Amino acid sequence: MSQDLEHVNTVDVVCKQHGPYRAEVFGQGVATVKEHCPKCLAEFEAKKVNAEAQETERRWGDRVARLKKSSEIPARFRDVTLDTYQVKSKAQTRALQTAQRFAANFAEISKRGSFLTLVGSPGTGKTFLACAIGNALLAKGYGVLYVTAYKLLREIKRSWARNAEMDEKAVVARYTGSCDLLILDEIGVQYGTDAEKVLLFQVIDDRYSELLPTVLVSNLDREGLANVLGERAFDRL
Numbered sequence: 001m002s003q004d005l006e007h008v009n010t011v012d013v014v015c016k017q018h019g020p021y022r023a024e025v026f027g028q029g030v031a032t033v034k035e036h037c038p039k040c041l042a043e044f045e046a047k048k049v050n051a052e053a054q055e056t057e058r059r060w061g062d063r064v065a066r067l068k069k070s071s072e073i074p075a076r077f078r079d080v081t082l083d084t085y086q087v088k089s090k091a092q093t094r095a096l097q098t099a100q101r102f103a104a105n106f107a108e109i110s111k112r113g114s115f116l117t118l119v120g121s122p123g124t125g126k127t128f129l130a131c132a133i134g135n136a137l138l139a140k141g142y143g144v145l146y147v148t149a150y151k152l153l154r155e156i157k158r159s160w161a162r163n164a165e166m167d168e169k170a171v172v173a174r175y176t177g178s179c180d181l182l183i184l185d186e187i188g189v190q191y192g193t194d195a196e197k198v199l200l201f202q203v204i205d206d207r208y209s210e211l212l213p214t215v216l217v218s219n220l221d222r223e224g225l226a227n228v229l230g231e232r233a234f235d236r237l
Helices: 038-071 090-104 106-112 126-139 149-158 168-176 194-209 222-229 231-236
Strands: 006-015 019-028 031-034 115-119 144-148 181-187 214-218
Touching: 038 126, 038 144, 090 106, 090 115, 090 126, 115 126, 115 222, 126 144, 126 181, 126 214, 144 149, 144 168, 149 168, 149 181, 149 194, 168 194, 181 194, 181 222, 194 214, 194 222, 194 231, 214 222, 222 231
Parallel strands: 115 214, 144 181, 181 214
Antiparallel strands: 006 019, 019 031
8 A cells, every 4th residue: 555645444345246344444635545355356366376377388388389399309209208218128227317317417417518429229219318308308498409410411511502591600500509409310320521520520519619418329339439420529429
């Protein structure tokens, strides 16, 4: 109540919805102000809070939907979760536990810019785990971007054409600075030329320098991965 108003009286008032209540009457000159029904005020505030909560939830849902759409996670893995990963070996158990820690502690991992590398034979669920991590982070509002090494290199090479929509700098920037987590899949499928090693190093090194976490997935073993990426890029892992 305004400090300029003086207390005048206390009266009995009947609210059409909630019945009788005691109201304080305040006045200033000939004008008077009577307190509203406290139950009506409480209901009004509750509706206001509920409406604000619904609007916040709607906006959050829209944000997550936009992030999921722009993540480019393949349709096959768009809804996979860490809880639905099927463990069939001790190695897969360790991989799952590592993936769970990575997703659960991503806020701290982001501060360190840590990388996670998933390697192993085909069919062991590496892409499943990587995308499950991505989906868990998307639900938290993080930006995630999925790309295969072959597609990444193809996009960069296309940027060299005269009529390209994006130049090389813009393409690289899309994968180095536009997402909280980059999932770089199928490393080793590319030709493994020195030029490709340089381009992959550019993306990996930029994310490493800017403390941007990255998940790398490959069917190669440690030695094979080092050979495909090159010593400098592999050192970042």
